[in-house]
């Protein structure tokens with residue numbers, strides 16, 4: 707039977723790594739971060755709303771939204787974050803829902819949503835899975851991937867629900883503290899159960 711699976715985790719916990727592997731296995735994955743990028747694209751309605759709310763100083767020389775500058779603002783101030791969320795989240799949800807409907811009743815769909823539990827979107831899923839790592843690994847991977855210092859990386863992590871809480875709320879968890887191969891084997895097991903309708 708067709709299922710909607712909500713895939714979540716913390717920032718830099720390995721959601722995209724897991725999603726890419728799941729897609730390689732032939733499953734459909736809709737990634738909220740991809741939709742979020744569309745909302746900030748130059749010329750889109752979201753782009754103009756963001757400039758109205760935050761000011762033209764968040765633009766770079768090409769008049770694109772400077773993601774690093776906007777990130778610095780919103781990950782360090784809950785009110786500013788709320789302001790951006792109010793602009794971007796309804797638009798992200800609208801676009802994701804439209805695409806999800808295209809697949810409905812055809813096959814399983816994975817929704818890769820970092821803020822799945824924070825925004826109550828788990829209620830729209832049949833199953834939820836959290837990709838988790840220790841805080842130490844999360845901090846190290848985030849610092850090295852994004853070239854952030856420890857304080858900025860910690861601010862990003864602290865802007866989200868803790869991974870312990872997400873684990874407790876999930877139907878299933880993937881431990882991504884080891885090698886990627888280890889994560890992939892856990893996913894294989896999950897996909898097998900999904901296809902055998904054991905979940």
Ligand SMILES: CC(C)(COP(=O)(O)OP(=O)(O)OC[C@H]1O[C@@H](n2cnc3c(N)ncnc32)[C@H](O)[C@@H]1O)[C@@H](O)C(=O)NCCC(=O)NCCS
Nearest residue numbers: 716717738739742773776777780791794798820821865866
């Ligand atoms: C602030 C922005 C411009 C920073 O861009 P940047 O390229 O540095 O990060 P990217 O978009 O790749 O996001 C990386 C991760 O940050 C985390 N994150 C992003 N936005 C938020 C947020 N509002 N609250 C908490 N965590 C967030 C997520 O774990 C996400 O996977 C961008 O993240 C954004 O537009 N955020 C608002 C939309 C949103 O909430 N996206 C999260 C998924 S719905």
Ligand SMILES: Nc1ncnc2c1ncn2[C@@H]1O[C@H](COP(=O)(O)OP(=O)(O)OP(=O)(O)O)[C@@H](O)[C@H]1O
Nearest residue numbers: 716717718719720721722723847851882884885886
């Ligand atoms: N098992 C692993 N071992 C070592 N590095 C890993 C592992 N899994 C992922 N990484 C690396 O950690 C970083 C974060 O992984 P990834 O981008 O998949 O996380 P994410 O949860 O999608 O992040 P975000 O929330 O920011 O979108 C990347 O640089 C990735 O290459």
